[in-house]
Amino acid sequence: MKRLSTFLIYALLILGSLVMFFPFVWMFLTSLKPFAEIFELKVWPQAPTLDNYREVLFKTQFPRWFLNSLVVALITTFSVLFFDSLVGYALAKLRFPGKGLIFVLILSTLMVPTEMLIIPWYVMSTEYGWSNTYWGLLFPGIISAFGVFLMRQFFETLPTDLLDAGRIDGLSEFGVFWRIAFPLVRPALAALGIFTFLGNWNAFLWPLIVVQTANMRTVPVGVALFSSEAGTAWNLIMAASSLAVLPVLLVFLFFQRQIIEGVVLTGVKG
Amino acid sequence: MNRPPEPAKRGVSLATREALWAFAFLAIPLAFFLFIRIWPAFQALWLSLFDWHADPSKRPFVGLEHYEQMLNDRLLLKALQNTLAYTLLGVPLQLLLGLGIALLLNAVTRFRDVFRAIYFAPYVTPAAAIAWVFSWMLSPNFGIVNEILSVFGIPPQPFLTKPSQALATVTMIVVWQNLGFQVVLFLAGLQNIPRDYYEAARIDGASNWQLFRHITFPLLNPVMVFSAVIGTIGFLQLFTQVVNLNFTDQGGPLGSTLTLALYIYQVAFARFELGYAAAITVLLFVIILSITLVQLRLLSRRVEY
Numbered sequence: 341m342k343r344l345s346t347f348l349i350y351a352l353l354i355l356g357s358l359v360m361f362f363p364f365v366w367m368f369l370t371s372l373k374p375f376a377e378i379f380e381l382k383v384w385p386q387a388p389t390l391d392n393y394r395e396v397l398f399k400t401q402f403p404r405w406f407l408n409s410l411v412v413a414l415i416t417t418f419s420v421l422f423f424d425s426l427v428g429y430a431l432a433k434l435r436f437p438g439k440g441l442i443f444v445l446i447l448s449t450l451m452v453p454t455e456m457l458i459i460p461w462y463v464m465s466t467e468y469g470w471s472n473t474y475w476g477l478l479f480p481g482i483i484s485a486f487g488v489f490l491m492r493q494f495f496e497t498l499p500t501d502l503l504d505a506g507r508i509d510g511l512s513e514f515g516v517f518w519r520i521a522f523p524l525v526r527p528a529l530a531a532l533g534i535f536t537f538l539g540n541w542n543a544f545l546w547p548l549i550v551v552q553t554a555n556m557r558t559v560p561v562g563v564a565l566f567s568s569e570a571g572t573a574w575n576l577i578m579a580a581s582s583l584a585v586l587p588v589l590l591v592f593l594f595f596q597r598q599i600i601e602g603v604v605l606t607g608v609k610g
Numbered sequence: 611m612n613r614p615p616e617p618a619k620r621g622v623s624l625a626t627r628e629a630l631w632a633f634a635f636l637a638i639p640l641a642f643f644l645f646i647r648i649w650p651a652f653q654a655l656w657l658s659l660f661d662w663h664a665d666p667s668k669r670p671f672v673g674l675e676h677y678e679q680m681l682n683d684r685l686l687l688k689a690l691q692n693t694l695a696y697t698l699l700g701v702p703l704q705l706l707l708g709l710g711i712a713l714l715l716n717a718v719t720r721f722r723d724v725f726r727a728i729y730f731a732p733y734v735t736p737a738a739a740i741a742w743v744f745s746w747m748l749s750p751n752f753g754i755v756n757e758i759l760s761v762f763g764i765p766p767q768p769f770l771t772k773p774s775q776a777l778a779t780v781t782m783i784v785v786w787q788n789l790g791f792q793v794v795l796f797l798a799g800l801q802n803i804p805r806d807y808y809e810a811a812r813i814d815g816a817s818n819w820q821l822f823r824h825i826t827f828p829l830l831n832p833v834m835v836f837s838a839v840i841g842t843i844g845f846l847q848l849f850t851q852v853v854n855l856n857f858t859d860q861g862g863p864l865g866s867t868l869t870l871a872l873y874i875y876q877v878a879f880a881r882f883e884l885g886y887a888a889a890i891t892v893l894l895f896v897i898i899l900s901i902t903l904v905q906l907r908l909l910s911r912r913v914e915y
Contacts, residue, residue, distance in 0.1 A: 349714050356711060357728045360786070364731070366754055367743045379752045427639045436629035442636065449647040453847055453898055455874050456891040459657060459884055460650035466664075483642045513631035542736040544850040545871075549879060560738035560850075567742060568857040574746050581739045592734045596727055599734065603791060604798040 364585070371579040378575050392579035402580060404555055405562035412477045412547075412558060413540040419482040420536045421529055427483075428491025429517050433503060443492075449485045458549060465550055476550045477558070481540055487532050490606065494528040495521060531602030534595050541588060559584045651895075658889035662882060669885070676889035686890065688865045689873040692777060696869065697845040700781045704841050705834065707785065708792025715793065716800045726797065730790030737787065741854035744783050745770060770855055773866035780867050784851055788844065792837050799833035800826070839905050846898050847871050870894055 370378055372388040380386075396402050430436075431443055461480055470476035498521055506516040522529075547558045557565065563580045567573075592599060658676055660669040680686055711729060715722055732740060747754050748769040756766040769779045807825050816824070849871040853860055860876065861868030874894065878887035 346718070349717055353711075353714055353718070353725050357725060360728050360732060360789070363740070363743045363747060366747055370746065381752065381754065381757050423639050423642075426635045430632045430635040434628050434632040434635075435625065436632035439632075442640065445648070446639075446643055449643055449651075451899060451902075452647070452651045453843075453891070453894055455847065455871050456654045456888075456895050457647065457650045459878055459888050459891060460653040461646075462878070463653075463657070463884070464650070480646060483639050485643070485647070488639075513628070514635075517635075538734050542734075542738075544736070544738050544853075545875070549875075560736050563742070564738050564854055564857065574752075577742055578746065581742050584739045585735045588735050589731060592727075592731060600726065600730065600794050603794045 364589075367578050367581050367585070370575060371582045373575055375573065375575050392575045393583070396576055396580045396583065400562075400566055400580075401554055401557070402559075402562065402583065405557050405559045406583070408474075408477070408556060409541055409558040409560075411474060413537050415474075416478050416481045416540045417533050417536045419478075420484050420487050421533050423483045424487035424532065425491045425495075425522060425525065425529065426517065427488045428493075429495045429521055431488070431492045432495035433498070433500070433521070434513075446485050446488050450489075454480075454545065458546065461546070462549055471550055472552045472556050477547055477556070478540075480546060481536075481543075484532075484536065486606075487536070490528060490532055491525065494525045498524055527598070527601070528605075530595070530598040531605060534591065534599055535602055538588060538591065654888045654891055657885055658892055660885045662884035662886075672885070676886045679886060680889065680893065685865065685868070685873060689861075689868045689870045692866070692868055693846060693848070693870045695777055696781055696784075696848055697842055699778065700785055700845045701838060701841040703781070704785050704788055704792055705837055707789055708837065709796050709830075709834075711789070711793045712796030712800055715797055726790075726794065729793045732787045733790040735787075737850040738854045740783065740787055741851045745855050748779065770867075771863060773864045776856075776863060776866045780848075780852060780855060783855070784845070784848065787851075788841065792841075795833050795837055796830065799830045803829050835906065839902055842901055842905065843898060846894070846901070849875065870897075 369383065369385060371392050372390070373385045374387060374389050374391065377386055427446070431439065457480070465471045465476050470479065503516050503520060506520045507513075511519060542560065543558070544560045544564070547561045548564075551557050551561060554562070554565075563577070563584060566580065567577045659671060659673060661672050663669045715725055718725075748756075750756065750766060750768050750771055753769075755769070759765075759767065768775060770776050803826065807829075808821055811821055811825060848869045852867050852869055852872050853875075856862050856867060861872050870890070871894070874887050874890050877883050877890065
């Protein structure tokens with residue numbers, strides 16, 4: 341009885357895993373097929389080829405889109421990690437007038453949906469000349485209210501005596517933050533950093549609006565507009581999709597533990 | 611002014627020093643929150659009272675006209691109905707499947723991390739790319755999904771090309787992508803429940819269903835609330851998947867997959883009626899805020915059992 345139910349549970353889990361993983365497999369297999377073969381619905385490519393990748397990499401601006409995504413996601417991530425911990429530290433460990441009000445003010449921004457901000461951001465960008473620039477792509481994300489909240493919670497757990505020891509040794513307040521507190525919250529930084537990177541790598545709506553020329557597109561926007569132009573060239577679209585998905589899956593594979601801990605951290609204990 | 615600081619004031623100056631450091635740390639972030647997050651929210655409200663013109667001095671004030679316009683906007687009504695349908699269909703499905711898979715995973719000991727990673731993988735991949743892959747797999751003539759269905763003797767389905775199936779199909783894809791997030795949360799919630807509770811109840815002769823009903827379910831409530839709220843907000847803002855699943859006819863066929871966020875995008879950036887679009891974003895804000903508040907109230911009340 342017990343063995344039967346265990347068997348059933350594993351069977352269900354494996355079936356579910358197949359459903360979850362199959363689209364990735366199908367995407368990758370299609371990306372290896374020449375155009376003539378993709379409508380034949382054979383599972384394995386009869387004449388596997390890297391031509392689709394060659395075409396995406398050399399005949400579209402994909403490498404440039406990849407670079408754009410990387411630049412935007414990396415700068416945003418470092419900026420969020422630095423500023424969010426700075427604010428989190430101040431809110432957790434320093435006394436100053438208006439502290440409560442500032443915290444509430446920052447948290448209240450979490451309730452406003454992006455759609456509401458996008459129209460004013462667009463107006464700002466056209467008036468200040470930020471459209472179609474890296475700054476235009478990344479300015480909405482350089483600091484995150486959620487990250488402030490997360491970092492504040494972590495800094496609160498640090499013992500004040502430790503920070504005082506640094507102050508007595510003659511460190512400035514920034515020195516105490518940078519040399520003592522910052523390195524001690526590494527787990528939180530890892531979770532926040534990975535989520536910020538993935539969020540920006542995957543972002544679609546704002547990059548679609550702020551970018552006008554093909555060379556400034558990010559990967560999701562680049563491939564979306566390219567696939568509407570490419571029509572039924574599914575073999576090319578699947579090669580481009582693989583190139584958009586693979587880096588993310590690799591990041592996930594490497595940082596799986598931190599990512600899953602990060603989700604748990606924000607949802608269950610938050 | 612030129613007198614040296616008196617020793618008696620040292621305590622005050624220390625507190626001042628601390629406050630000065632704090633404001634130095636906060637200067638740039640506060641400027642960001644004020645000018646990039648808070649001011650634009652009010653600006654959206656303000657813009658919704660004007661008709662759009664690129665030159666700010668030529669934007670005629672129309673008062674609440676845009677809000678009146680909404681009452682007679684058939685497409686807006688359609689988008690609202692669809693968004694509601696997405697949420698009512700997607701959120702419960704996501705919660706049920708997430709909880710179910712988490713319960714299965716919690717019952718096994720081997721390969722748990724492997725399974726969890728597989729279920730979670732779609733959540734981290736770009737929603738746009740996911741949509742492209744699915745529109746390829748769901749193609750009525752060349753799609754692998756219909757090929758698989760035919761093995762079971764099921765006739766080919768139109769999926770995204772038929773109005774009556776399109777919305778449900780999009781919902782399934784979004785649920786597929788979000789599922790891992792729910793699984794991870796529920797699994798962590800399950801593992802936070804102390805073993806002793808179950809053992810004590812077992813000694814009292816409780817059945818499996820009673821264990822679930824009286825221990826697991828109530829203790830998982832905070833996780834459930836969080837998942838439901840996050841899931842609802844996500845479905846109310848649905849955009850990327852819809853656009854990329856039907857790039858030639860956004861929101862189609864026949865408006866059957868149109869969402870509020872997509873409609874806002876079309877009004878603002880295809881019709882360039884930014885004032886009217888801003889008014890619809892205010893509506894979206896009000897909907898999200900009220901639903902979230904109601905959910906938090908209703909669901910968190912049951913934590914006290």
